[in-house]
Amino acid sequence: MTSVAQSPAWRRLHSHAQRLRQERITSLFDRDARRASEFTAVLEGIRLDYSKQLIDHEGMEMLLGLARQQDLSGWIQRMAAGETLNATEGRAAGHMALRGAAGSRMEVQGVDVMPAVHAVRRRMNAFAERVRSGEWRGYSGQTIQDVVNIGIGGSDFGPRMVREALKDHADGPRVHFVSNVDGAQISGLLRWLDPARTLWIVTSKTFTTQETMTNAHTARRWLVQHAGEAAISRHFVACSTNRAEIERFGIDAANMFEFWDWVGGRYSLWSAVGLPILISVGPERFDELLAGARAMDQHFVSAPLERNLPVLLALLAIWNFNFLDHGTQVVVPYAQRLEKFIGWLQQLELESNGKAVTRDGALVDYRTSVVLWGDVGSNAQHAFFQTLHQGPRVHPVDFILPMQGTPGLEHHHCILVANCLAQSAALMKGKTPEQVREELRGKGLSGEALESAVPHRVFSGNRPSNTLLLPRLDAWHLGALLALYEHRTFVESVIWEINAFDQWGVELGKQLAQDVLRAMDGQDAGLDPSTVALLEQIRQGSQEQA
Template structure:
């Protein structure tokens, strides 16, 4: 850590702690100062961080930390296509997939998108015969992003019925088979390396299902989404149905690339393009805005404050909209795989908590399950609420009114608390929350929400001095699983006993 960064942390840790109530009482303009609205074509969102413990002194200290951490230079390097993924010696070009980045990366993305666009339109026109279903096989970022977007945007009137399968448990694949007619089903195999064992095993089983069902050319019904196109061709897929994406696009950042194929197939190309446009609007804000006015950076200031100063080891996210029910699960991978690290980019141990555990659920269900701990438990948990002004249903407006009332009430209750006449009914309050209130859950908004959190994650990484673009921790368990499969290596007594009990040896 540089001397300037150390001095900034001293200022941050030296700022006096004030209650949320005191912060509001001291500054009548607090809501205006700590809220901001971002716009994109057809809509926008309010980002309200006023119910966090950030104040002017903390913001100034965090701005000093950002400067000491070379935030501006590292942000510029990200968009310039420099090798910001230092451990793997490559760029992180996911923003270029939506049109923001180096000229060469953007041009490559546009060409690959055009290739995907042609295939999507051809399928919709019937060039591959009648296609009513797609089984999209992937895992991690190759599955979570498409699953989130499709669940949010294609609940009704989907052009193609998409089933995302990630789990190697055969029950998951069998459930998809049961919902699909093999004669009208395509298979998408999404794997960056085209070697991921769970994905390739599921893909082989999907081909066998097509064969058993009498499909004359099973490989003719498969589309590959990969950064290793030759491996897909060698596996048996015709190159016209191989949709590449760059090696510099990481899995959890990949839905903007050909990994978004199932999204475009489900909702149409124009809607997928709107997802990209919404993300691009956030890119431009993040790229061009400095200091506390940069909303993803401001969110990262709060994240760092609660994790590193107040020792909050978890962060909760609650989507008060059924269309965003999968958003907390998506953020779990984005944030924990990106920033769940223990060394800096220089290879030395970090000195403070890195990524907290991200968890959450959907309101109002969570209120009757986990909010007891949030209101009266002994663990401080910063909470993010996400809600939409426009409803996603056409039922009695009372449904959406009650939903939003509950969302806003929870934030107010966490902050204010309430003195009880007996200890069991006492609510301490002064518990932080932030709220993202979108105009509607449409394609551009889904893209904007995801991009906001991508940049928030990157900003956190810069402030911590870590690399958010590798994921070596994922590999150790895989390597040991391979050793179990091959019968090589020695294991502890417990693991040996489990292998023997399951008859894996």
């Protein structure tokens, strides 16, 4: 099979990129008075401005041509139809069904899954309301004050991020998250939690994930020490598919909320994995979250490629990564409540597209998986923006900005908006040596002192960015934002011809961890010399501490 990098569409883009490297983004504006409006796409008030990208109309047409060559529209329809896209595991990628409206029909591998999806959602809603209203009581008859979700990966990133983003709407029990097998995390919570008023949600599809079950058994022992085995059924519930294991743990099967193998972990916050969100903000807000995602799904499936927000975001990322050779993608939400968004997005992008073989198993001869990083603005300006502006490598940026701020603190929001828009403009415009000289002369500097200062104050500019405006950061727009980036990730995988829905790369380390554990028990595990030496140092360090 011919590599996409050898295809006509790819080669045309490569040649066009060589020409555009000599251009400046500001010059593209000078030649096209309508650029700001023409390089903008809108859905339900969500506005993507990509006019500050180093690309012209011809380049955009070439990118769309690449998408058509790769049959992107066909792949979108196949995902929407619930076909088996994850060939290595024989599974569909059915997460859009989790957002489906009541009464709708969506098939996954030929079966209408909506009755099952809504049956689980009704059970989740009912349980969440019982906890929120105080009807659900702990072993001592007291109401639940704290809820702790134990999970890792997709069973932690998604619900933790949404809980943080919607915390201004939280009106239920306090919700906490334990993910790391480092005992410092769970022990910090156990010091002050009240066992009589704490509900634990163990989130693991198989109920065998090592980190999750280690933490779950620690929480179980803590509860049993305070209240005995009989209390487990009142203080533990499970989001899982393994009924036998949850019953062995002591959880009542009536309090197991299932999800399905066509729900990938990093796409699972819309499923039973979202139970902590439901308990925190209530079913109405959770429905709004789903509705926003559903609107983005419908847009993704039906909008023309040239006006399709996820498609545009993905194609621009590929343009910067594969054709302009920019090594990473920075995402900077100017919204403190999106503090956990970057972690969720890193898992989504890097676990989905961190692949070096195509769907057919051939080694790729082009780069995949844009390394993605970032932080919230304006904090990020005082951390890594120095390298964005003056570092030797160009790192394209997605700026995300809600247009409405915190009520009563409008002045804060004005400053936030000013900083966001100024940073994107500064990345594009830069500052020439001549501009620096004029500025320094105005400050009274001259001669050798002036000239020595110039290089340190020059900004090369011509550094691309997108600006994504949200009307407000509520549940609906958050859902749309998350679905936007989910679909962006899928589009990239289609262009790169890789499977975005498996993650075999996480398995080898898990397997070798079992070998190390056997060695720690004194067994011969066939470890390499470096690992053996490190393990011996750890043993000695542990003995010295004891």
